[in-house]
Amino acid sequence: MTTPEPADRVLARASLAEGNPTGWFDQLYTAAARGDAEVPWTRGKPGIDLTAWAAGHPGEGRRALVVGSALGDDPELLAAHGWAVTGFDVAPTAVAAARARFPESTVDYVVADLLNPPPAWARAFDLVVEVMNIQAMPRDFRPAALKSLASFLAPGGTAIVCEVAEENMDMATWQSPPWPFSREEVESVAQDGVRLVSLDTVRDGARYWATFTR
Numbered sequence: 202m203t204t205p206e207p208a209d210r211v212l213a214r215a216s217l218a219e220g221n222p223t224g225w226f227d228q229l230y231t232a233a234a235r236g237d238a239e240v241p242w243t244r245g246k247p248g249i250d251l252t253a254w255a256a257g258h259p260g261e262g263r264r265a266l267v268v269g270s271a272l273g274d275d276p277e278l279l280a281a282h283g284w285a286v287t288g289f290d291v292a293p294t295a296v297a298a299a300r301a302r303f304p305e306s307t308v309d310y311v312v313a314d315l316l317n318p319p320p321a322w323a324r325a326f327d328l329v330v331e332v333m334n335i336q337a338m339p340r341d342f343r344p345a346a347l348k349s350l351a352s353f354l355a356p357g358g359t360a361i362v363c364e365v366a367e368e369n370m371d372m373a374t375w376q377s378p379p380w381p382f383s384r385e386e387v388e389s390v391a392q393d394g395v396r397l398v399s400l401d402t403v404r405d406g407a408r409y410w411a412t413f414t415r
Contacts, residue, residue, distance in 0.1 A: 208238035213337070213378045222342045223314060227292035234294060243271055247278035248332055250363060250403055250410060258359075260284030263327035266353050268315060269334030273299035276308040284328060289313040315346050322353050324415070329353045329360040333408075336364045336379035343386060351395045351413075359398075360413040362390055369406040387411050 209229055216225035232238035247255075260283035267276045270288030272295060280286045286308045290296050299310045313319060315335070335346045354360045367381035375381065384400070387409045391397045400411040 208232055209240075209378060210376065217339065222338045223291045223316065226290070226337075227294050230292045230294035230298065234298070240271070242333060243274075245272075245274065247274040248363075250408075251275055251330065251332060251361070252278060254361065255279055255282045258282070258328075260328070264325065264355075265328035265330065266322065266326040268329070268331040268350065270299060270308075270310060271295055273303050273306070273308065273310065275330060275332060276310070277303055277306060279328070279330070280306065280308050287311065287326075291315065315349050316342065318349050318353070324352065324355050326353050327355050327358040329358065331361065332363045333365065333379065336382055339377075339380055340386075344389070347386070347390050348392065351390050351392050354395055354413065354415045356415050358415060360390065360395065362387055362409070362411045362413070363403075364409050366402055366407060366409045369402065382409060384409070 212225035212228045229238055229240055233240045255278055260279065262283065262285055265279050265284035265286045267279065267286060267288040270276050270290045273288060276286045276288035288299065288308050289311045291314050293312050296310050296312050329350060331350055335343055338346060350360065364382035364387060365379055367383045370381050387400060388397055390413050395413050395415050398412045398414050400409060402408065403410045
């Protein structure tokens with residue numbers, strides 16, 4: 202018996218065929234809400250790497266932006282450490298679910314598109330967190346997404362970028378999405394006055410963990 206292809210790959214392929222690199226996210230969250238699919242990146246708790254970082258970096262009221270806020274785990278983690286957090290997602294269903302899940306939250310959950318972000322976000326955030334979202338876009342769309350990511354960072358702020366590391370994956374057998382990142386792609390966040398501070402691998406080399414500042 203053939204194992205059904207995961208819903209995220211089926212929906213991503215159809216969305217990309219229509220020239221829409223992000224439309225499938227809301228379709229996936231909607232299907233998951235009906236019980237017809239699983240969202241593979243939602244685990245009910247914040248990521249362990251961001252958890253370790255946040256423990257040593259209290260926000261003290263400074264502004265943070267979480268890219269792809271999903272069901273709210275990472276934004277809530279940062280808010281608990283004193284950051285004034287905006288979490289955004291291109292999927293309205295995900296934003297609504299995060300708000301319902303954390304009704305007393307201080308996080309500002311909003312619907313927005315990384316490929317066409319609000320102009321008011323330019324250089325507005327002391328912390329920008331991108332953990333395994335842009336990797337859901339094929340390479341053709343990434344330069345625009347990474348340009349937006351760099352634009353959010355305020356002078357003196359910190360940007361965190363974590364993606365699957367292509368250099369340690371068997372790309373001949375890789376099934377997408379996600380599409381792993383090359384080291385050069387991660388480094389390209391250093392643009393428009395943003396500079397690379399560190400670039401390491403975590404999870405036994407499976408992921409890049411990079412920090413930037415302006």
